[in-house]
Amino acid sequence: MLAARRGWRVLRRCAALPPARAAATRLRVRQALAAREPAGGVAVQGWVRSVRSQKEVLFLHINDGSSLENLQVVADPSLGTSLCCSWFLRDLTFGSAVEVQGKLVKSPHRMQSMELKAETIRVMGPCDTWAFPLKMKERHPLEYVRQFPHLRCRNNTLSSLLRVRSEATAAIHSFFQENGYVHIHTPIITSNDCEGAGELFQIETSNEARESGEKNHFFDVPAFLTVSGQLHLEVMAGAFTHVFTFGPTFRAENSQSRRHLAEFYMVEAELSFTESLQDIMQVMEDLFKTATSTVLSKCPHDVDLFHKYIAPAQKGRLEQMLKKRFVTISYSEAVEILKQASQTFTFKPEWGCDLQTEHEKYLVKHCGEVPLFVINYPYDLKPFYMRDNEDGPQHTVAAIDLLVPGIGELCGGSLREERLPFIESRLQRLGLADAYQWYLDLRKFGSVPHGGFGMGFERYLQCILGVDNIKDVIPFPRFSHSCLL
Ligand code: 4AD
Numbered sequence: 001m002l003a004a005r006r007g008w009r010v011l012r013r014c015a016a017l018p019p020a021r022a023a024a025t026r027l028r029v030r031q032a033l034a035a036r037e038p039a040g041g042v043a044v045q046g047w048v049r050s051v052r053s054q055k056e057v058l059f060l061h062i063n064d065g066s067s068l069e070n071l072q073v074v075a076d077p078s079l080g081t082s083l084c085c086s087w088f089l090r091d092l093t094f095g096s097a098v099e100v101q102g103k104l105v106k107s108p109h110r111m112q113s114m115e116l117k118a119e120t121i122r123v124m125g126p127c128d129t130w131a132f133p134l135k136m137k138e139r140h141p142l143e144y145v146r147q148f149p150h151l152r153c154r155n156n157t158l159s160s161l162l163r164v165r166s167e168a169t170a171a172i173h174s175f176f177q178e179n180g181y182v183h184i185h186t187p188i189i190t191s192n193d194c195e196g197a198g199e200l201f202q203i204e205t206s207n208e209a210r211e212s213g214e215k216n217h218f219f220d221v222p223a224f225l226t227v228s229g230q231l232h233l234e235v236m237a238g239a240f241t242h243v244f245t246f247g248p249t250f251r252a253e254n255s256q257s258r259r260h261l262a263e264f265y266m267v268e269a270e271l272s273f274t275e276s277l278q279d280i281m282q283v284m285e286d287l288f289k290t291a292t293s294t295v296l297s298k299c300p301h302d303v304d305l306f307h308k309y310i311a312p313a314q315k316g317r318l319e320q321m322l323k324k325r326f327v328t329i330s331y332s333e334a335v336e337i338l339k340q341a342s343q344t345f346t347f348k349p350e351w352g353c354d355l356q357t358e359h360e361k362y363l364v365k366h367c368g369e370v371p372l373f374v375i376n377y378p379y380d381l382k383p384f385y386m387r388d389n390e391d392g393p394q395h396t397v398a399a400i401d402l403l404v405p406g407i408g409e410l411c412g413g414s415l416r417e418e419r420l421p422f423i424e425s426r427l428q429r430l431g432l433a434d435a436y437q438w439y440l441d442l443r444k445f446g447s448v449p450h451g452g453f454g455m456g457f458e459r460y461l462q463c464i465l466g467v468d469n470i471k472d473v474i475p476f477p478r479f480s481h482s483c484l485l
């Protein structure tokens with residue numbers, strides 16, 4: 001609009017088709033910025049991030065999601081007299097989609113190496129800047145852009161986040177593949193409640209829902225969205241020894257907290273022939289450190305944006321997390337530390353009670369703001385599959401939670417109960433022995449000591465980037481009372 005107002009003829013709608021041109025080489029913005037030599041016949045497509053008109057030149061910045069940095073396009077006003085751009089040519093504004101063809105040349109500006117000298121500019125999708133909720137050159141707060149899940153990816157912060165998320169996904173897959181794990185697609189629809197916490201979304205067809213019939217289940221049995229792929233991974237660990245899965249997970253937790261979603265991604269690993277919690281903790285620590293180092297080296301600018309503008313203290317914190325060894329304490333020690341704390345907690349710490357977020361944060365601080373393993377939790381607090389430590393009046397299981405600065409619980413894991421009599425009697429007491437016959441079979445046919453863990457992927461991203469609210473690290477957040485799009 002700005003350009004149109006100032007009379008750039010190149011930007012006007014034009015009735016004639018452009019003359020046939022030799023096919024230009026299509027480049028992503030990232031490739032164009034990284035080019036070493038000038039090149040003619042280049043085409044770049046993207047969305048306009050800024051338009052600036054000077055006396056004799058029009059500057060555009062365009063972005064196609066391939067990098068945080070925009071490509072500067074320089075257009076000569078005489079361009080408009082020589083070119084009829086397209087049937088679709090519309091005003092060139094912030095937010096519009098464009099294709100620019102021209103020459104890639106060395107930029108005279110210090111801040112960038114290459115810029116595109118436009119020969120044609122085609123506006124492929126105009127944008128009504130007045131109605132568009134994102135505004136040129138504004139750093140919108142995360143809470144503001146959260147209202148527009150369909151548009152916020154065109155904002156710098158969210159596009160950086162999504163590139164980091166993509167690199168982190170790849171880094172996690174590489175970590176496991178390089179360490180000999182087999183990737184398993186565990187099912188999303190399941191008939192078990194792995195965690196036994198009853199936070200399940202039940203699946204029924206729309207007809208069933210209408211008739212609220214309990215008899216005619218689509219699968220003949222009640223079915224749910226998975227809360228964890230662990231039990232299916234345990235099946236596979238009985239053949240492959242080292243397996244992992246990384247997929248969507250669902251919890252009907254009625255929580256509006258900054259750490260909970262109804263749909264989140266979980267990375268889970270299961271290791272056979274493992275007798276000590278230490279082995280599992282080592283994998284957790286290695287995964288965290290290796291994946292994070294990879295992300296830092298693959299997309300430093302995107303990570304920097306968070307460390308500079310969103311969470312300035314996070315860079316130093318993360319460096320400490322990567323440099324120092326993670327600390328380990330037992331649950332019983334944790335309760336003693338909490339009892340002796342000068343701080344008063346909303347929930348009074350008692351042996352046998354779950355650790356609350358306030359407790360987790362205190363413990364991490366107390367132990368030097370580094371990731372902290374808390375191990376050996378009370379038997380009665382944890383799910384049926386955890387291995388009994390057979391340890392007297394303060395009866396515990398071989399559980400591990402990994403707590404990290406600023407977030408609290410990042411990973412949960414355990415050794416699994418591989419001994420048939422133990423698991424059988426526990427399932428019987430819970431009235432689950434019939435439903436879990438197949439699980440008991442795993443203990444009858446070649447059972448081995450094994451264990452594993454799950455890491456919340458969104459909490460991992462919050463931890464490395466310093467993002468306070470989990471809703472800002474997933475493309476389309478789902479939580480109680482909200483399922484937009
Ligand atoms: O501790 P959790 O419940 O462990 C399990 O589900 C195990 N079966 C995993 C395993 O051993 N294979 O969940 C694992 C992690 C948590 O530590 C947390 O980071 C994340 O998943 N998580 C959530 N993240 C976002 N929103 C929620 N509602 C979450 N619930 C758990």
Ligand code: MG
Binds near residue numbers: 401409411412
């Ligand atoms: Mg847990």
